[in-house]
Amino acid sequence: MKIYISADIEGVAGVVSQQQVTPGNPEYERARRLMTAEVNAAIEGALDAGASEILVNDSHGPMVNLLPDELHPAAELILGRPKPIGMFAGLEPDTAGVMCVGFHTSARQYGILAHTTNSFAFGRVRVNGLELGEAGNYGAYAGEIGVPVILLSGDDRFAAEMAPLFPESERVVVKQALGQRAARSVAPSVARDRIREASARAVRRASSIPPFRVPPQTDGAPYRLEIEMNSPALADLASLIPVSERLDPVTIRLPAASMAAVLGWINTLSAMSATLR
DSSP states (O other), rough: OOOEEOOTTSSSTTTTTTTTGGSHHHHHHHHHHHHHHHHHHHHHHHHHTOEEEEEEEEEEETTSSSSSSGOOEEEEOOOOOOOTTTGGGTTTOOEEEEEEEOEEEEEEETSTTOOOOOOOOOTEEETTTEEOOOOHHHHHHHHHHTEEEEEEEEEEHHHHHHHTTTTTEEEEEEEEEETTTTEEEEEEHHHHHHHHHHHHHHHHGGGOOOOOOOOSSSSSSEEEEEEEEEHHHHHHHHHSTTEEEEEESSSSEEEESSSSHHHHHHHHHHHHHGGGG
C-alpha cells in the first residue's frame, strides 16, 4: 500500500511566527525539526497500519526544510523547487491516500500564518467559484487522479475549513489559533502521538474515504481559476498572460483544462510575482 505525505510547516505544533517559518535564524532551525518529527509520526502511523511504501514531499517555501538525516528511513523524500505539481509532486494514481501534515488555512481567513501558496501575491483563490486554499487546490488535483486525502493536521481553524471538503478524512488539531500569529499549542510530543494514531486510522480506512473533486464547468474550459491579487500592480503583471481576463483591478481569471493546469497557473503566477517584490 502506497501512502503520500505532503509536509508544510505553519500547522506544526509550537509554530506561530513568521520567523519560525523563514530560513536563516535559530527559530526556523527549531521549527524544521518539529516539522520533521511530525512527518515521522505520520510515517510511523502509516507503517503501523500496513503501509508498504511512503513518499514524502517537502512543500514549504524553498522546499528544503525537512532534515533528511532525521527522516524515518522507511520513507523516500522529495526536496527542492520548482518541481511538477509543486506541493503534490510525485503523487501517482495508485497511491492509497494522501496526508497533509502541518498545513494551514487559506488566505484572508482566521488561522495561524494563513495564506494560499504565496502570501505576498495572492488574496483569495477560487476554482469554478469555490474558494480553496492549498489543501483544497491540491486535494482536488489528487481527486482528479482518483486519490483521496485521508489525513490533515494543523490548527483548529484549518480543521474547520477542511471539514466540508474532506468530511471523511482524519483531521488532527495540534493547536488552537488565538490570532494570525498566536496559538495555544499542545506539547510537540502530544501532537506527534495524535498524528501517529490518526495516521494509522486513516490508512486503515483509506479505501472508504472518497476523493475530493471540483465539478468541471459544462461551458468553455472545464476549470476557471480566479485569483484576487494583493495589489493592482500584481494584477497588471498577471494580466500579461495572453489567455488571462481582468475582472476588476485586482482579480484575474484563467481557463484550465484540468486541476493540474490550475496548479500550473497558480505556481506560475507565484513565481512571476517575485519580480515585483
